Amino acid sequence: MxxxxxxxxxxxxxxxxxxxxxxxxxxxxxxxxxxxxxxxxxxxxxxxxxxxxxxxxxxxxxxxxxxxxxxxxxxxxxxxxxxxxxxxxxxxxxxxxxxxxxxxxxxxxxxxxxxxxxxxxxxxxxxxxxxxxxxxxxxxxxxxxxxxxxxxxxxEAAQLQSRLAIAQNRALQMQLQPHFLFNTLNSIAALIHSDQEAADKMLTRLADLLRMTLDSGSANEISLRQEMAFTDTYLSIEAIRFQDRLTIQRDVPFDCMDALVPAFLLQPLVENAVKHGVANLARSATITIRAHHDDEWLILDVIDNGCGINGNSKRGIGTRNTATRLQLMYQNRHAFDMTNLPGGGAQVTVRIPWRTQPG
Known part of the structure; x- marks a missing residue:
């Protein structure tokens, strides 16, 4: 009518x-x-x-x-x-x-x-x-x-606010990309004289990572499957760097894979765990990526058994950027927590509304 x-x-x-x-x-x-x-x-x-x-x-x-x-x-x-x-x-x-x-x-x-x-x-x-x-x-x-x-x-005000939030989110997302690229190039530079084969593998993985970044375009949200693929490619670079000292565990059920998450969400959290929790350890370390959901929420955990969270961990570009992006995208309908574990190590938990890709 x-x-x-x-x-x-x-x-x-x-x-x-x-x-x-x-x-x-x-x-x-x-x-x-x-x-x-x-x-x-x-x-x-x-x-x-x-x-x-x-x-x-x-x-x-x-x-x-x-x-x-x-x-x-x-x-x-x-x-x-x-x-x-x-x-x-x-x-x-x-x-x-x-x-x-x-x-x-x-x-x-x-x-x-x-x-x-x-x-x-x-x-x-x-x-x-x-x-x-x-x-x-x-x-x-x-x-x-x-x-x-x-x-x-x-x-009109709500639409303007939404467009502003999208623009700010994209700006923050673009800020993260050169950040991880710079860190990865530093890792390659450290290996290029001592282990050229490892450096060559890292460059190949970095090329894959950049291609995936370009493929995702300017999307604010992607599926958890895509985000996990991107994060796994990044972790394959770190695995070359740390060799047997780094173990990756994944506990991500298949029914979570179609969930919508902010693009570039997990990688900075995992990078933060590597940089502040694992890199300074003489022993081997484990990073666990875990996901589960109910009818309302998707909960993502990044857990490491490293040195725990200090002031630098919380003030890093990746964590500050992620916290800001979550606030822009979900306002108060989200949670972002960083805690030290009793037995050592740290856990970062992200809780966002449960939504899946249409179709």
Whole structure:
């Protein structure tokens, strides 16, 4: 149903209900009879007249909209004041004729004997009501117009806020990419003179990583499957660097793979675990990536058995960037926690709304 049809149904529906109400009041106060054969048709026709008069008022409101009373729009107020008086007088004259038509014969003869005097009495009794009715229509129109403009402004503000959040998120995402690239190139530079074969493998993996970054484009969200593939490629670079000292464990059920997550979410968290939790260990280390969900939330954990979280871990570009992006994308519907584990090591937990790719 289009908006124009809804307007006509609503507009004439209100007048029809008003007709039934007025007919009921006339029946209760005066007639006690002729409800369906006189009172209902008379009030329907009477409100048809007022409804048509109201349409003229609405047309004037669109042509000469009212605003705050000042010298600039004083003309519009004068037009509406004059127009409402004229419309009320004309419509009231038609209503008076209608009342005569539906009156008993003896009443008609009395009216026709002195029509001017009768019309003056009718006019004096109902003109102010008719005038108020026209201004009620005008007020309802402007109230609906103000409400519509307010909702439009709210929608535009929400859309602008959403576009701003997307732009900020993309800027943060682009900030992360050169960060991990710089760190990876540093690792390659450290190996290129001592282990050229390992450095060559790392360059190949880095090329794969850059290709995957380009393939994801500027998407704000990707599937967990894509994010895991990206993170696994990054970890394959770190595995070459640390060799047997780094073990990766994954506990990501298949039913979580289609979940939507922020692009570039896990890699900076894993990189943070490697840099601050594993790199300084003389012994072997384990990084665990875990995921599970319920009907409302997706929970992701990055766990390491390294040195634990210190001030540098929390202040790093990756963690600060991730926290900001999560706030931009989900506002308060998320959690981002970094905690030290009792037995040593650290755990980073991200909780975001559970959503999957359509189809």
């Amino acid at each position: 289009n908006s124009r049809l809804r307007f006509w149904l609503f507009y004439w529906g209100i007048w029809a209900l008003f007709s039934v109400y007025m007919a009921t009041m006339d029946f209760m106060r005066h007639a006690k009879e002729h409800f369906f054969d006189v009172l209902i048709p008379m009030n329907l026709l009477q409100n048809l007249i007022w409804g048509c008069a109201g349409l003229v008022v609405l047309a004037m409101a669109r042509r000469w909209p009212l605003a705050r009373l000042n010298w600039t729009n004083c003309r519009n107020w004068v037009i509406h004041l004059t127009g409402s008086v004229v419309i009320s007088m004309v419509s009231l004259w038609f209503v008076w004729l209608l009342v005569i038509v539906f009156s008993p014969p003896e009443m008609q003869q009395k009216v026709l004997a002195d029509p001017l005097s009768n019309y003056y009495g009718f006019f004096s009794m109902y003109f102010h009501i008719n005038l108020l009715l026209m201004w009620a229509v005008l007020g309802a129109y402007h109230g609906a117009r103000i409400l519509g403009l307010s909702r439009k402004q709210e929608l």
